[in-house]
Amino acid sequence: MGVSLTRAAEWTTASSDTGKLEFTPMNESLLKEILCFVEQFTSQHPQEAEHVFEEPLQWSTTLVASDFKTDYDISDAAVESHEKDSEGHPLLQLSPPTVCVRSFSQLSKVVHLADDKLQEVRACLQENRAPVVKILGLSFATALEREDAHTDVLSLVDKVKEEDPAKDTEVMVKLFVLLQNMDKQIISKLLAEISEQVVLDPTAVKNEVELLQRLCSEGDKRVLKSLRYTSDFAFSNGCHTALWRQVHGEICYLVIEPCDTETLYITCSTAGVFLNGGIKQEGEESGYERTSDMYEDLVTLLKSRSPHFAENINKQEDFAVQELPSTQKIQHVEPVDGEEQGQPQRSYEQQEKNVHEKLRQQHTANKAGGEKKYDPCPSWKNLCLLSTCGEAEEKKPSKSSGEEKKRLRPGAKSKMKAEFSVSSLPGRRSSHKIKTSAGAMPVELFSESSTESEEEEEQPERRPESNTDLPSEYWQIQKLVKYLKGGDQTATVLTLCAMMDFNLMQETCQLAIRDVGGLEVLINLLDTDEVKCKIGSLKILRKISHNMQIRRTIVDMGGLQSIVKILDSPVKDLQALAAETIANVARFRRARRTVRQYGGIKKLVGLLDCVPHFANLTANQQKDVEVACCGALALWSCSRSTKNKEAIRRAGGIPLLGRLLKSPHENMLIPVVGTLQECASEESYRIAIQSEGMIRDLVENLSRDKDELQMHCASAIFKCAEDRQTRDLVREYKGLQPLVSLLNKADNKQLLAAATGAIWKCSISMENVAKFQYYKALEMLVGLLTDQPEEVLVNVVGALGEFAQIPANQATIRRCGGIKPLVNLLTGTNQALLVNVTKAVGACATDKENMTIIDQLDGVRLVWSLLKNPGADVQSSAAWALCPCIENAKHAGEMVRSLVGGLELIVNLLKSTNNEVLASICAAIAKIAKDKENLAVLTDHGVVPLLANLTNTTDDRLRRHLAEAIGHCCMWGSNRASFGDAGAVAPLVYYLKSKDSTVYQTTAMALYQLSKDPDNCITMHEKGVVKPLIHIMDSDVEALQEAAAGCVRYIRLLALANLKASLFIDNP
């Protein structure tokens, strides 16, 4: 009775003592059960019925003195029973309107006498909120409340006897057992009824909340200001409310700010959605009561409360479709009795606010007939009756699809709904499926998270959504933690061993350990001197630290420092366990920093010192190898932070890693190579990897039959092969062939990405390209251009770009059908990919036949439009690719003109601040300007002053292409003079002093063009152009000789003309 009353009954105000039992179907049923119990009590248990209560039950009754008959002393309005207790007090006393009753026999008599029996029971319970305490006394009552109370009834008897031997304990215990049984019966009966019907479930609410949350943030289209849960914590059954509120079917509390009205505080319960008394935060002890009508879902409630919402929600184009799953769920409101079946099915669009309310009232009215009611509470099923829960879950979808059709009435609206619900059903089911499967395989989730890197820090906490976990584990773990707290070292070790038997890879257990305060104890144990406790604690921590939230908490509690300290322990098992745990914990940046700051990197590097590659190791040396392996694992995790890479290097880690690289064991090699490839992002490591001779080992391990190892090796080569010497070494050690053969493992995308990356970087050396051609790498690469993830594509296309530097390969790419997929990739968004694609397309475009295909596929326009890309790398790469395209296209001039706005775009890019972009654009302009008409357009767009502005640069690469562009742009109108006016000539003269031959080559050409304007000649001459030009005339390149000579000629001509003129003026 105690439990069912305090937990199951629905009180109007949960916190106050004077609350009333609500008129809900559940309460009605509860009262009836109790009434029945009391009525039959005297006949069934005469002895217990005589037992005198500890305190009287007291309430205001409707009975009056005249109702009582024999066995009672009646004087005026007051009544006293003949039955008396041992001290002579009457067991029943009535002084209207209050009645005091002190035994069950009297209690059942009262009930017999009363007209409205239920009302009597109700009043009694309302005024005696803790009837069991009054009946049996406090100690019994608390025992009754305890879950496992039945196990120690006898001990309780002993105890009560000790305290008060005079009491008739046996009767009390019997009474107690009776009450307890009744309690259980009531609850299970209620539950059985509850689980019959479900209106809303946590998933439905969650979906709706997520949907509405999306609508909060859409600028002027938004329909709500904000929507949040009072508590983000969700139980495994999806409820956000405290357990004792879940009993009432409450799923979560929301705080919603509509755009037009005041903030709404909403309770979502399984019965429906209603406004509450204003629950702002989790754990507020008031405001649970309902202050509005009951609505079937959030949208309906919001529509009625916020006109703005109602108005705008229908405008959300996709909302109608999205919200269907939630409306469909509401269809579970099934008519129960004949009367209701006669009612027309209410459609969602009708917005009948009080649907639920009316239905509820009808149910209450029908209560006397023993009708079922709906007050569903899935959370209960999850808590207590897991098996039935599973059944209900399974039944639900089929029920809704099958019965829905049956129940449909004629009418357009309901027809429409039928279509909705049927069509939306598969989607909902599949989403449901995904969720459970994710919950059922948490281990898989974790293995995924092992590859997560820096971004982990930004991820929000993931909450479990599965319904598959057993809360019983939670209680068991809680008990174990209690023993951990109060145990000596023997008990602690035993408890830790017991805890290891739980499935610690399961999120339920992991979070349970955290939530019951176990993590703190485990971390505290690390600071003790007890080796065995520390080992036990670490064995648990290394498992549960696979969970991201646990990792966070460990770091927050300062546990990582203790773990780092243990690395110094002389006990090797401890060192290994600590390192393994660090490997798990250091998956996010703050943890890695902590490891470094507490000197962990140095200690971990110290663990690497062992002799890994001797055949016959002593047991001790074997242990050293194990420790080193764990150390490498930890360093691998830590090496994701740049500063840690540096710290590993300074601690002397590189030679040690190099030594371990010769290990024959794969489980050692994977973390070692993993660390190396992670660190190879640093120049210092790349140099060391090469100089310490590790390339040889990396290449050798490429041929091992272990995907992960091969992947890390390839990845390390990928990062190191930026260096020419490394590329040569890879070839020397015969690493190219294994790389190519890795391309066959197309299923493992990570491996494929690493292998193609290594091939890309290695193919920067033309000697390697020749080898790759021999192994038919190019054909395979072209085959990988489609249906691959971007990280693979980037590398494949990068490699193609390098391969295509050789003309023969350009033709091969075409023959293998590679041009089309390449051009298709131009429409992507991945910056790295676009850089490589444009480069590859550019390289292919140097072949005339390829160019024809590219042109047909509209590739030039695609490349050109990439100039609009915000990334400077993409811009420059696209501009470079344009050069061969324009050069080799058949009708280049027309093609360029056909691109509306293209020329303006390119001229504007001259305002870029990136030298590479500028150089590439200049090169492109030089090509475009070969067409006179296009040059005219460029000029109109103000290309001359923009180019002139750039002339002060010291970047030789830019100088070269700038001079080329200026040279070509001189060919139109008064551009030569304009360049002179803009001050471009003098800087160009200085270019001739550049050591880069390509610079003065193009500069000479440009000067030759500019020198056709006499004013420019004067400037040039003033700046001393003649002497370097005479040097250039010495060049082997004819065009250059010509240009230099031509320029000098113009200067000379001008001088002559001047001379003539002055002579003419002097001698008229």
Place this chain on the structure above:
Amino acid sequence: MLPWQRHVNIVPVGDLSCARVSEMSSMNRKVAQNFAEIISKQVEHFNKTETEYLIREFNVLLGEPTNPRRAALGMDRGKFRSILYNIFGMTDDMIMDGVFRTFDTASDGFVSLKEWIEGLSVFLRGTLDEKIKYCFHVYDLNGDKYISREEMFHMLKNSLVRQPTEEDPDEGIKDLVEIILKKMDHDHDGRLSFEDFEKAVKEENLLLEAFGTCLPDSTSIERFERHVFKELE
């Protein structure tokens, strides 16, 4: 005194049990060396010289016998326990008695010289298998080859802090015993046989000293060995 503690444990007597301290105390170094040679061949983990030093340590610890007749039998319980307490930091009476019982293979109430060296070889340098046997013997309080519920309860009864609020202060211990049985009692007969114990410890080494510390930690081993063998270095 509990019934099973009075129970006498019958264990085969070693063939060198005749080497009693009466002879030892009067023995000269030469004789000690001979004994050391013979014993070291029968005992694992110690070489001859080490055995010799352990014999010497035995005599030092025994000191001058007050009662020559008793000394003849070897080290008595009290003396042995004080060594466990002072040198190896053991505190639990029941466990110390168990250790004594395990050392005293002859069950005559005294640890003889040979028993001393045999015991120490496991105590200080035993392999896992030897230690499993040793620990099981220590925990088998009544020597019936099983660790029963009651024995476990007895050994663990002080291992949890009692919460005064609880009705049954022993509830935690009882529960702990059940947890252990669930974990270690593989044949489900409600008690731990040696096979149960061995299997569980092999699975999880931490369970070796499941019912109380009965082996010295590495630091006290190191300290003791340094002290005894100091002249060897």
